[in-house]
Amino acid sequence: MATWWQALWAYRSYLFVLLLPIVLLPLPILIRTKEAYCAYVIILMALFWCTEVLPLAVTALLPIVLFPMMGIMDASEVSTEYLNDTNVLFIGGMLVAIAVEHWNLHRRIALRTLLLIGVRPALLILGFMMVTAFLSMWISNTATTAMMIPIAHAVLDQLHNKPAQQASKDSKDIEVGNCNPAFELQEAGLQKEETKLDNEQVSPAQPAPSKPKTHQNQEQLRFAQGMSLCVCYSASIGGIATLTGTTTNLVLQGQMNSLFPNNGNVLNFASWFSFAFPTMVILLVLAWLWLQVLFLGINFRKNFGIGGEEREQEKAAFHVIQTEYKLLGPMSFAEKAVTFLFVILVALWFTREPGFFPGWGDHAFPNKKGQSMLSDGTVSLFIGIIMFIVPSKFPGLIQDPENPRKMKAPPALLNWKIVNKKMTWNIIFLLGGGFALAKGSERSGLSQWLGTKLITLQNVPTPAIAFILCLLVATFTECTSNVATTTLFLPILASMARAICLHPLYVMLPCTLAASLAFMLPVATPPNAIAFSFGGLKVSDMARAGFLLNIIGVLVITLAMNSWSSLIFSLNTYPPWAHIDNTTVHCGGISNIMPNFTTTSPSP
Template sequence: MCRAILAYWKYLITLLIPLLFLPLPLVVPGKEAQCGYTIILMALLWCTEALPLAVTGLLPVVLFPLMGIMESSKVCMEYLKDTNMLFIGGLLVAIAVEHWNLHKRIALRVLLMVGVRPGLLLMGFMGVTAFLSMWISNTATTAMMVPIAHAVLQQLHKTEVDRIAAEQVAVTKGTVNGGFELEETTPPPAYEDVVTMEKEEPVDLQQLEQKHQTFSKGMSLAVCYSASIGGIATLTGTTPNLVLKGQMDDLFQENENVLNFASWFAFAFPTMVILLVLSWLWLFVMFLGFDFRKHFGCSGSDSDKLKSKVAYDVIRGEHRALGPMKFSEIIVLVLFILLVLLWFTREPGFMPGWASLAFDVGGKSYVTDATVVIFIGLLLFLIPSELPSCCSRGRAQQESQPNKIQAPPALLNWQTVNQKMPWNIVILLGGGFALAKGSEASGLSRWLGSKLTPLQSIPQAAICFLLCLLVAVFTECTSNVTTTTLFNPILASMAQAICLHPLYIMLPCTLSSSLAFMLPVATPPNAIVFSYGQLRVMDMVKAGCMLNLLGVLTITLAINTWGFPLFNLGSFPAWANSTASTQC
């Protein structure tokens, strides 16, 4: 019977959860209880993953119209909003970068510039991974960087083992240098020395192997942690950021575009850098110790120089294997830089942007960040991947079809996009937006806000810290998208109830949802490095527990320092006051 229950647990959960909570909308009158029933149902299905996340996200399309909360047409409109198009456009650019291996070239080039000493190697891999994760998915970044890191470390370990073996053979033969055999001048070692050497050899190799395993664990954790940290720096870096953007536009439709690419980057990028440095210091001390001089190459020993040269040669070999930059890589890089510049200069805040200067209609610009990224995405399907040449054709083409000229393929094709585009996340995003809109339409948000007014007596900084800590713990067991989707509408209602700027708690809690460092199941990068077999769950828990605390402290510091003037958090905004249940 137990085996049958374990085999059919998903079916049992999808059947029992709706029946268990069905008395809530039946006994308690009002649309608030009906919407609450939908939220509880979706939250439990998301947490247990009894249904695929995207399938659970479709429930509002069925339940909200049946309960009279929202019309079906209005619910369906939430599934392809401006934020969803921003997500799709960002992924189009990321897919192009991955498709032409531009991200690998950037990673290897930076590693060659940073250096290959253990401390610098750890810093280099973390910095490169975080930078790439700002623009492409953290899963793809981790999947690319982990094999490179382990190839470098494996070669370092092999070189060190060979060096020690050569030295021991040299000592056995009566010389300290394996390159010179001075048999006539060097006496053979005494019997006691040989016995001592034979006893110490396994210990030395065992210690070396243990040291290699420890550093490999640290490097694996460094890659997956920096992939999660890097995603918080940009609006399109990770999905929870877009969830917040979409819910802000839904719940506070007159928010004056307070969250855009430039304002997000101004707040989150310094936060990411500080957290990345703290993470590097923690992992350095935990896996390399306190000998900074040795691990930064200041000792100058021959063995350290040899290991550095070997690591450098491995990375340089990987870089040379890519060959010279192709036309397609150059164009993708140019389009990527153009996209970032257009994002930053659209509405920089401290000066009029190009959108308001060139595309102003009646005092309002209709251009958003989604407009920009979709424009760049369209160019990827229009620009050829090679220089058009009507005169130079390949030999095989000349022999088979001498009179036919074949155009080169575009930078992107739909088949590649369809294979790599996570369409399930688009539906999941839409389900979250529909849930937030239903909470507002049913009055559940206002009801929750009225119940949270006692929090007004607690200091604001304490509220922010405790909520971020709660979200950071919750996201270890659920996806960060689910966590943000469920918490943000409640946080928005709470902020309105206690006359607190909504971004003061919604923004740091959204960033905290990316602090999934403790468990392999918390986020895909953790699962990828855990699958390599060198890590135990306890290794990840020990390292991630401190990083979670450091992350919450860093985010709380950021929102209470440069976040205040950037978003004007000291006053309750008029766009939030207009939808509040009680006027502040």
């Protein structure tokens, strides 16, 4: 019979959801201010997000109920935060990503690139990292990992002379990952179950007739581990390069537009790519070198296949990639159409408002103030809608499956059934909940109150502040959702920046990027969970590789923020739009807070 504590443990989620709001009630009851009411909501949601006793998206809906009840914001104002321009950009980007996945264009790009790179050990890891990072810039990190992991291990099977049937079986096992195209979100319970099951698996026994054979098997295992980690790590690294690459980037853009509505669209696709792409390239190269040293050793001559050893295995592995590519056949009209529309979308994103030269957005559809009425979200949704119009086969007819005697027009590149299945609706609610929290913090005065309490940080060197915050976020995101982490931290960082007269992006940008540095634990991100569940990895392997990679990532982000990012975003100047209410010049007389930063007065 179950004891009372076993029953309590079984019902722990229900008890936590019921008791936590009651435990926190003294805060709004004893301190009857809007700041305390807003703090109550934020603390409640933060604890729900960290413990995940409710689905993350359901927790994100709480502001719609609690903010109007507490008099913080009207219900209509809260609701508009759940489908603002940033969410529109997310939806449009997802439509294009779904089309790329549906017509297998991402697989063609991956296999073709691997054919060009080759299958030498070091080059093979580099090739998989380059392909995964590039695809992750545009489509889901999870779906990219789920596609690349089976390809990687199929190639390894040929290099190590393993049966092809086992590779086929593993590919089917991992295919479940394609059903979850979330940018950076997967139910933690599922991840933890996968991790638990894989920890219980026993590695397949390997014959060891002699010491050289045992050594070779150990070497093969290390190579397989490195291949798995290089795919999942590069998926997370690649997502930081574009504004739509991962959801945390969109959280920052939405928070900036919500907290600083007059920021002049400082964060757009072109400006983000200008600073994030070089950061991604440097981090990817350093990750490649670290994984190569850790799993292949420091014999670079052998790693690059110099010396002509094991040519037969390399030819067999190359043949696997070549066969997979040939099975795709020639590019269909649908693939060509999706490619064309994708290129058009990226070109429109880059040239809409690049900043360093006048873009088409500066002249098209201006409002009364002379500013463009279009945004990156408008462009992405426009291309997404076109994909519902363009036929997938032209010219041509297909047989009606319900009536073979009839002919009908081919389906469009996208249809609602496909979109409804693959669109991550939970992310939209999660983003909206974060934007609602940011707006509520500003309306209630909580942001201003936090700013006054953080004024003592003005005596700390600003690079040290950014570095410490990056380490904090990188550590925190190992255990919680990346999106929830940025949603909770960014409003606080914005208040801190205002308090010490620091450019808000100087702390908000690096912490957003640091939220993608979740490399140590299998449950940190869905790509990590997929790589771990494929077998051959221990938690200690991932922690050992990810720990130093986290440190490297924080150092690279710090370098980026104090070099080219300062030029792109003018981080050495306190911007006028960051003043409280854009009217109070509270930083005008401060000159000794930051030796490397100056302040400007807001324009009249």
